[in-house]
Amino acid sequence: MIFRDNPVLSRELLVNLRSPRAFVLQLLYVSFLGLMVYFAWPAGAAGAKQVSAGAATRLFDLFFLGQFFLVALVAPTFASGSITGEKERKTYEMLLASPLDPSRILVGKLLSSLTYLVILIISTLPLMILCFLLGGILLSEIGRAYLLLILAAGTFGLLSIACSSYFRRTSSALVVSYLIILPLAVACIWITRTDNMLFRDFVSMSVLPPWCLAIWTVLVILINRRLLRPPDVGSEGRDVVDEDQEMKYAIGVVIDRDLFPDKLFAPAKRLELMPDGTNPVLDKELRSEIFSQGTLMLRVVIQVSMLLSIPLMAALLFLKPQNSGYYVCYVLTFNMLVGPVFSSGSITQERERQTLALLLTTLLTPGRIIIAKLAAALRVSTVLTLLLCEQLLLAYGLIQELRDRFWFLFVYLAIILMTCLVTTTIGLMCSSLSRKTSVAMVMTYLVLLVLFAGPVGLVRFLEGFTNIREDRLAALTITSPFSAALSVPAYRAPFTLAATSAATNPSMLPPPDPNWIQLPFTNGWSVPVWLVFLAIYPPLCLGFFGITYVAFWLRWWKAGGSA
Amino acid sequence: MIEVIHFTKRYGDFIAVDDLNLSIGRGEVFGFIGPNGAGKSTTIRFLATLLRPTSGEGRVAGHSVVTDPMAVRRVIGFMPDDFGVYDGMKVWEFLDFFAVAYEIPRVQRKQIIGQVLELLDLTHKRDDYVNGLSKGMKQRLCLAKTLVHDPPVLILDEPASGLDPRARLEMKALLNELRGMGKTILVSSHILSELADFCTSIGIIERGKLLASGSIQEIQKRLRSHRVLRVRVLEAPERAAELLRAEEGIRSVEHYDHTITAEFEGEDADLSRLLNLLIGAGVGVLSFSEEPLSLEEAFMMITKGIVN
Ligand SMILES: Nc1ncnc2c1ncn2[C@@H]1O[C@H](COP(=O)(O)OP(=O)(O)O)[C@@H](O)[C@H]1O
Numbered sequence: 001m002i003f004r005d006n007p008v009l010s011r012e013l014l015v016n017l018r019s020p021r022a023f024v025l026q027l028l029y030v031s032f033l034g035l036m037v038y039f040a041w042p043a044g045a046a047g048a049k050q051v052s053a054g055a056a057t058r059l060f061d062l063f064f065l066g067q068f069f070l071v072a073l074v075a076p077t078f079a080s081g082s083i084t085g086e087k088e089r090k091t092y093e094m095l096l097a098s099p100l101d102p103s104r105i106l107v108g109k110l111l112s113s114l115t116y117l118v119i120l121i122i123s124t125l126p127l128m129i130l131c132f133l134l135g136g137i138l139l140s141e142i143g144r145a146y147l148l149l150i151l152a153a154g155t156f157g158l159l160s161i162a163c164s165s166y167f168r169r170t171s172s173a174l175v176v177s178y179l180i181i182l183p184l185a186v187a188c189i190w191i192t193r194t195d196n197m198l199f200r201d202f203v204s205m206s207v208l209p210p211w212c213l214a215i216w217t218v219l220v221i222l223i224n225r226r227l228l229r230p231p232d233v234g235s236e237g238r239d240v241v242d243e244d245q246e247m248k249y250a251i252g253v254v255i256d257r258d259l260f261p262d263k264l265f266a267p268a269k270r271l272e273l274m275p276d277g278t279n280p281v282l283d284k285e286l287r288s289e290i291f292s293q294g295t296l297m298l299r300v301v302i303q304v305s306m307l308l309s310i311p312l313m314a315a316l317l318f319l320k321p322q323n324s325g326y327y328v329c330y331v332l333t334f335n336m337l338v339g340p341v342f343s344s345g346s347i348t349q350e351r352e353r354q355t356l357a358l359l360l361t362t363l364l365t366p367g368r369i370i371i372a373k374l375a376a377a378l379r380v381s382t383v384l385t386l387l388l389c390e391q392l393l394l395a396y397g398l399i400q401e402l403r404d405r406f407w408f409l410f411v412y413l414a415i416i417l418m419t420c421l422v423t424t425t426i427g428l429m430c431s432s433l434s435r436k437t438s439v440a441m442v443m444t445y446l447v448l449l450v451l452f453a454g455p456v457g458l459v460r461f462l463e464g465f466t467n468i469r470e471d472r473l474a475a476l477t478i479t480s481p482f483s484a485a486l487s488v489p490a491y492r493a494p495f496t497l498a499a500t501s502a503a504t505n506p507s508m509l510p511p512p513d514p515n516w517i518q519l520p521f522t523n524g525w526s527v528p529v530w531l532v533f534l535a536i537y538p539p540l541c542l543g544f545f546g547i548t549y550v551a552f553w554l555r556w557w558k559a560g561g562s563a
Numbered sequence: 564m565i566e567v568i569h570f571t572k573r574y575g576d577f578i579a580v581d582d583l584n585l586s587i588g589r590g591e592v593f594g595f596i597g598p599n600g601a602g603k604s605t606t607i608r609f610l611a612t613l614l615r616p617t618s619g620e621g622r623v624a625g626h627s628v629v630t631d632p633m634a635v636r637r638v639i640g641f642m643p644d645d646f647g648v649y650d651g652m653k654v655w656e657f658l659d660f661f662a663v664a665y666e667i668p669r670v671q672r673k674q675i676i677g678q679v680l681e682l683l684d685l686t687h688k689r690d691d692y693v694n695g696l697s698k699g700m701k702q703r704l705c706l707a708k709t710l711v712h713d714p715p716v717l718i719l720d721e722p723a724s725g726l727d728p729r730a731r732l733e734m735k736a737l738l739n740e741l742r743g744m745g746k747t748i749l750v751s752s753h754i755l756s757e758l759a760d761f762c763t764s765i766g767i768i769e770r771g772k773l774l775a776s777g778s779i780q781e782i783q784k785r786l787r788s789h790r791v792l793r794v795r796v797l798e799a800p801e802r803a804a805e806l807l808r809a810e811e812g813i814r815s816v817e818h819y820d821h822t823i824t825a826e827f828e829g830e831d832a833d834l835s836r837l838l839n840l841l842i843g844a845g846v847g848v849l850s851f852s853e854e855p856l857s858l859e860e861a862f863m864m865i866t867k868g869i870v871n
């Protein structure tokens with residue numbers, strides 16, 4: 001009953017699977033994985049059985065990891081727009097007013113957002129079997145992997161739909177889903193990848209499934225309730241955000257615009273007219289529109305990130321200060337997730353809300369409009385990200401080993417600030433290139449993934465399956481702030497034997513350092529990865545900004561953005 | 564004040580507006596009339612510098628829409644047919660935003676915003692959030708926004724669409740007031756009666772072609788051939804109908820109960836001759852009048868190709 005004759009499901013499946021894009025994407029995905037297997041295929045397999053077994057396990061692990069993160073990254077993009085999309089298209093009330101049972105709506109949305117993902121996962125089965133043929137992997141391992149993947153797809157999909165039912169905009173739902181799902185994904189991987197086989201099997205067979213089922217039940221009940229009794233949005237779906245009201249009834253952190261640090265990203269509303277020379281767009285974005293989607297998204301973002309930062313701070317900064325780079329990576333990931341929210345909607349939203357024509361017939365020049373949008377988004381994203389740097393400062397104050405090289409704190413901060421700039425500019429660029437905010441946002445995440453995470457993954461892969469020298473590979477990672485942060489030698493290792501032997505024995509060449517890059521044409525000069533990172537992005541950002549400007553100018557300024 | 568010269572806009576193979584020419588003088592109120600999808604908004608967006616023409620040129624107050632959009636923006640107030648408002652803004656902030664965007668210095672802004680709110684009867688809504696306003700209020704707010712920089716030319720795309728009858732009347736009164744202030748107004752609508760009372764001239768557009776344009780009198784003169792006569796008589800309506808039918812210039816005569824309706828082509832002198840005839844015949848004329856040709860009928864005739 002719930003599955004058959006489900007109009008929501010059949011409509012969405014029709015729209016999603018009928019497009020040629022779906023097949024092209026699947027083709028690309030499978031051929032990408034196929035290429036990976038091809039390159040990683042142990043050469044001369046006949047002679048080296050043992051080697052090939054190890055390689056098979058590594059390959060299989062890599063596969064599983066890749067697929068798992070694919071699920072974590074892709075499930076929200078499909079599912080988090082499922083209900084907010086209806087709200088944005090103003091079909092939500094129609095759907096609610098229909099005699100459709102909420103659970104049928106839910107099942108329709110869930111299955112339709114996950115079908116494609118499941119198809120993608122299953123289409124990789126032959127490649128997995130190929131790894132199996134290499135030997136060294138149990139069939140049960142493969143079964144376990146697919147069980148985990150399916151569990152993850154269900155949980156992440158439901159979580160995203162829950163977010164979608166609680167927020168008004170796809171962008172909010174998407175970022176909050178990611179913020180909840182990525183830590184879960186990392187934790188899950190961490191648990192299930194220990195070397196202790198017994199523990200691993202125990203966890204993935206007997207602990208995770210019941211927990212997942214419990215979470216599913218809770219989520220289904222929550223979503224059902226939300227769909228049965230949606231909050232009163234008033235006629236024509238117009239809803240006014242009443243800040244006083246929200247402040248009074250909000251749970252957890254409240255944002256108070258009069259207080260530090262909240263006023264840094266949400267300056268108080270004006271009581272008087274703007275002074276002369278103000279950029280009205282900037283003023284509007286910061287003072288009026290920052291809470292336009294309600295404060296819920298911002299509050300959740302702040303709370304979740306703060307909550308996560310506490311155990312991470314303890315583990316990475318205080319217990320093992322040599323891992324301080326990984327804490328910075330956390331801050332960077334946060335910015336990568338949250339930064340685009342504020343910029344990737346800034347141009348598309350003018351269009352979606354039909355205010356673009358009003359804006360464009362004023363005397364504001366495109367340059368001023370875009371600069372204002374960039375500045376507003378950059379300010380919010382930077383302040384929210386810097387809130388997480390408190391812990392870094394604290395660590396530098398308390399830990400001797402870090403304080404010894406305190407100047408590297410500034411390198412860390414520079415990397416973080418540069419990343420803020422990059423995520424915002426790329427978000428704005430995608431916003432000027434696309435028609436819908438949700439598309440712009442996914443596009444931004446894709447670009448960031450390719451620039452930031454892609455190189456790290458590639459290098460890991462090449463390290464594992466080829467024997468190119470590490471310092472050569474480092475040159476590939478210069479676009480990634482993660483490798484930049486990890487290349488900072490912030491921690492002065494306590495006196496060790498290796499260090500002395502290198503110092504006392506200058507004739508012995510030190511091994512090539514993977515954190516340094518040999519500059520071409522300079523006969524042996526090398527620079528640290530982080531320096532290259534900091535050097536290449538300013539011109540790149542200028543380029544992104546240039547593209548934004550031209551796109552805005554061409555597509556809207558002159559052509560008016562008619563529908 | 565406003566000139567459109569050979570404006571053509573194509574979307575792919577589809578011609579939205581085809582070689583349109585218009586000229587609107589200073590202080591005129593021009594009603595731009597056409598059914599949905601006729602190309603009104605396309606023309607208006609072109610004049611508001613939001614649309615590149617496929618070919619053709621437009622001038623507002625002597626400035627070219629194509630080559631000098633900034634100067635055009637300075638002199639026009641534009642109200643789109645479909646518009647949204649910003650979230651989280653109050654009415655006065657919304658107006659202040661646009662006042663700053665039109666580079667009005669702060670000393671003047673306070674006064675201007677007060678005046679505009681007063682004119683549009685929004686003073687009591689000054690501190691409300693714009694998103695919570697009703698459709699009619701939003702429409703008025705948008706009109707207020709177009710007035711903050713006191714432009715001599717107003718370009719309004721269907722300002723009354725979607726309003727209830729009362730708000731419609733209010734919008735009409737407002738436009739009348741603006742006409743009194745000497746502004747040149749281009750206003751579009753797909754409903755003719757809305758524009759009939761206060762337009763000095765109209766243009767009728769359908770499927771991208773301008774079918775007729777000129778002052779109201781001119782248009783009506785061109786429709787002279789289709790005057791409708793209505794007579795009520797006390798007795799013998801059949802005989803009155805007979806009499807009328809025999810006259811020259813009368814096309815068709817119908818009578819229902821004691822009312823006779825006749826279609827007629829001719830001058831006012833012919834009308835008075837007909838009246839004398841009926842009185843002479845002693846059928847007891849109760850009333851004798853010419854049905855004013857509503858713009859609706861004019862429109863139907865023009866778009867049916869009776870005229871032109
Ligand atoms: N961006 C566009 N692409 C294709 N066709 C369009 C576009 N904009 C408008 N049109 C078409 O142009 C015609 C005129 O539209 P419009 O000027 O908006 O009519 P209206 O007189 O109702 O304001 C319509 O048939 C519409 O479908």
Ligand SMILES: [Mg+2]
Pocket residue numbers: 600603604605644720721
């Ligand atoms: Mg229109």
